[in-house]
Amino acid sequence: MHRLAVGIDLGTTNSLVAARCGAGVETLPDEKGDHLLPSVVHYSAAEPALVGSEAKARLIDDSANTVSSVKRFLGKSLTELRRQNRHLPYEFDAARGDTAPAIVTAAGVKDPVQISADILRKLAERAEHCLKGSLEGAVITVPAYFNDAQRQQTRDAAQLAGLKVLRLLNEPTAAAVAYGLDSNDQGKVIVFDLGGGTFDVSLLSLQKGVFEVLATGGDTNLGGDDFDHILADWMRTQLSPGTEPVAVFNARLLQIANAAKHQLSSEDEVELSYGEWSACLNREKFATLASELISRTINTCRRVLRDASLSVEDVDNIVLVGGSTRMPVIREAIAEFFAKAPLSDIDPDKVVAIGAGIQADVLIGNKSADNFLLLDVNPLSLGIETMGELVEKIIPRNTTIPIVKAQEFTTFKDGQTVMSLHVVQGERELVADCRSLARFELRDIPAMVAGAAKIRVSFQVDADGLLSVTAEELSTGKKSEIQVKPSYGLDSSVISEMLQASHDNAQVDMEVRSIREAQLEARQLIDAISSARDVDGALLSENESDRIGNVIRKLETAMTEAGSNQIHALTEELNRVSGNFAAQRMDLHIREALRGESIGNVEET
Amino acid sequence: MQHINKNYFQLFNVSESCELDLDSLAGKYRELQSDVHPDRFANAGEQAKLLAVQNSSYLNEAYDTLKSPLKRAGYLLTLHQQDIEHVDQSDLSMDLLLEQIQLRETLGELPEDESALADLASLKKQVEAKIEVCHQGFADNIERSNYHGAKMIYHELQFLYKLLVEIESAEELRLGY
Structure with missing residues (x-):
């Protein structure tokens, strides 16, 4: 029996739902024939929530009750939301903490999970109407860079909408699935996703029906809108503003630029005009103006290839996603860099939803899964504070x-009995520069000398990219576990910034790291010598004791102000001046051990 | 389905050696992953799902280890009871340390613009050649069951691979991406 399952592309601006209809998987239209559902929800006291174009129509006149781009809110704290979107027209519920923002609407308080669930519910209703039956499962796509909190909230929203989530699927992977299965592709695929405001590149390997994500990269400050701005900037240099206010002037230029950009997708040249001024713009000129933007997209491709240790010749196909990939200048730059034309048979706005629909059909069991498997990667490093x-x-x-x-x-x-664990996500060397995911404590560690306890920390990331962490003290088997469900997280722009920053700061980080390590090493030595003096200080002559004390003081000063070399040098010196003391202690303890007392006992008395 | 905890080489049904055919390893990996991946158990019970996550993770770790020449070498050593996390002075010769310092200085002294690219490329070639020699030496030592000798070469390889990464990021810096 055919079981009904859908693929959903839950997008920032528009969302789509796709399912198998006869031979192929297609996106499903609403009763008016529209496939794209604007990701906008309008709340009112009297009626049920409006979702889609009806809601979008209320953006201007009832902005406080009309939520758009809710995808940007998933997994965020209120502080982050305010920082990233300066002009939010919403009233946030003051009763909620910073980490769980929710909007006060005419229909009550709504958090991002509930709002996303309303969009998903609308798509599910559309699908059940089209397919004439009830849904048994859904595959929902997320950006490859979505972090743990964002994935978790996407999953929660689906559950709230009454959908059984078969899998969260990375968007580029879905796009490759849309092409890969239908044409039985083999080899390496670049997914080039240029949306209105973001840019992502993924490198996938398809072999014998298995899809593997080899590497991903992106630039979230780059999108189709930037091409409009470049064009508008150029026009601004060619003409002088009329009498209208600057804001209106700028808005009109952007409008003209945007229209010209679209026209250039089908025509070789366009006529630009503003007031008295007019000019002719051809594709070549547009490409020159946008060359810096274009080379940024190509450099991201280069970096992704490098991350996977592959070269241009290894790439067999390039898949285009996102409306901005309709620009011929982009297609030409891609074709030139990879020395082959990108695939463009499937509508770049629908390709992700179609791929998700295909995967849903497989996972629900309609299609033999024997030669089809998706493997994904984690987008950011996970680590622990030391x-x-x-x-x-x-x-x-x-x-x-x-x-x-x-x-x-x-x-x-x-004698340390408690250890706190701090789980972080990011590429930088210092905790302060990474994102904090969770903190938890392992208690009742048996008291031992420093370095004797062994605590094993395990990180488990499941196929949806969700993390759980377990810590275990090996000598006692004492366990502590946490499902990492941070109350807020990173959005893809933050991730991209962090990746960029890690690159820019690699050198600084290394220096800071070497100072920290030197400080740590020095601190450990000082602590060890101090506790040894407490126990066996009698072994030291006054002269020796003074000398050691002197070096310790110098080292402590150096630790707060000097570079790693000087700290190292003084640590060495401390090692040297205390060497004799260490040897004497060793002798003493061996003698005592031979008398039948363990070294441990001696240390503790 | 059972819980997998075989030695990585046995899991992939290949002999315990330094040389591996990476293409056939990749094929075998996909075959195995097709059997154990959690997606195969999307409609199964919680217990089966949990086991699938564990097995699939184990397989990923095994494949990740075997496909990397350095990690594979380290794993071979641990199979022969060598503690690769612990390095003491007998594991590193003075010549090795001096050579590493010299290579690093060469890298550090290159100008910070595109004029360094040719030198970086030749330094990279030099390091790659050393890596190849080391892998040969490592294999010979394993063959002769000289595990301490192999361990010394393994640590040298660690230095060399790290240097290679640094050369590549130096290249990226000069290429401006």
């Missing part, structure tokens, strides 16, 4: 998921 506020990466970015990785940590102080 001493000195450094990050120890445990799962590097672009690792194929699901994955479990474990790492052993130890106590830093004698």
Whole structure:
């Protein structure tokens, strides 16, 4: 029996739903024949929520009750929302904390999960109407860069809408599925996704029906809108503003630029005019104006190839996603860089939903799954805070998921019984520069000397990209576990910024890291010597004791102000001046151990 | 389905050696992943799903280890009871350290613009050649069951691969991306 399952592209601006209809998978239209559902929801006291173009019509006259681009709100704190969207027309519920923002509407308080659920519900109703039956499952697409919180909230929204989530699927992977299965492709595929305001590139490997994401990259400050701005800027240099206000002037230029850009997709040249001024713009001139933007897209492709250790010749196909890939200048630049033309048979606005629909059909069991499997990677490194506020990466970015990785940590102080674990996400070396995902504590560690306890921390990322962390003290088997469901997270623009920053700051980070490590090493040595003096200070001559004390003071000063070299040098010196003391202690303890007392006992007395 | 905990080489049904055919390893990986991946159990019970996540993770780790020459070498050593996390002085020769310092200095002294690209390329070639020699030496030592000798070469390889990454990021810096 054919079971009904759909693929949903839950987009920032528009959403789509696709399902198998006869031989192929297609996007489903509403009763007016529109496939794209604007991702806008309008709330009122009397009626049920309006979703789509009816809601969009209320954006101007009832902005406080009309929510658009809710995808940008998923997994965010209120502070982040305010920072990224300066002019939000909404009233946020003051009773909610910063980490769980919700909008006060005429229909009550609505959080991003509920609003997303309203959009999903509308799409599900459309599908049940078209397919004449009830849905048994859905595949929902998310940007490859979506972090844990954003994926979790997407999943929660689907559940709230009464959908059974078969899988969260990365958008580029879905796009490749749309092409890959229908034409039985083999080889390496670049998915080039240029939307209105964001840009993502993914490199996938398709072989024997298995899709693997090899690497992803992006630039979220780059999109089709930037091409409008470039064109508008150029016009501004050619003419002088009329009498109208600057804001109106700028808006009109953007309008003209946008129209010209679209026209250039089908024509070789267009006539631009504003007031008295007019000019002719051909594709070549447009390409020259936009050359910096175009080379940024190509450089991202280059970087993604490098991340996967592949070269241009290894790429067999290029898939286009997003309306901005309709621009011929983009298609030509891609064709030139990869030395082959990109695939463009499927509407770049629908390709993600269609891929999700195909995958839904497989997962629900309608299609033999024997030769079809999707493997994904985690988009950002996951790590843990170690001493000195450094990050120890445990799962590097672009690792194929699901994955479990474990790492052993130890106590830093004698007799330490509590260890707090701080899980972070990001590429930078310092905790402060990464995103905090969760903190938890492992208690009742048996008291031992520093470094003797062994704590194994395991990270598990499942196939949807969701993380859980377990910590275990190995000698006692004491366990602590957390499902990481951070109350807020990163959006793809933040991730992209963080990746860029990690690149820009690699050098600085290395220096800071080496200072921190030197400080840490020095601190450990000072602590060890101090506690040894407390126990065996009698072994030291006054002279020796003074000398050691002197170097410790110098080292402590250096730790706060000097560079790593000087800290290292003084640590070495401290090692040297205390060497004799260490040897004497060793002798003493061996003698005592031979008398039948363990070294441990001696240390504790 | 059972819980998988085989040695990585046995899991892929290949002999425990340094040389592996990566294409056939990739094929085998996909075959195995097709059986254990959680997507195969999208409609199954919680227990089966959990097991699928564990097995699929184990397989990913195994494949990740075997396909990388350095990680594969490290894994071979751990199979022969060598503690690769722990490095002591007997594992590193003075010559090696001096050579590493010298290579690093060469890298550090290159000008920070495109004029360094040719030198970077030749330094990269030099390091790649050393890596190849090391892998040969590593294989010979494993063959002769000289695991400490192999461990010394493994640590040298760690240095060299790290250097290679640094050369590549130096290239990226100069290419401006």
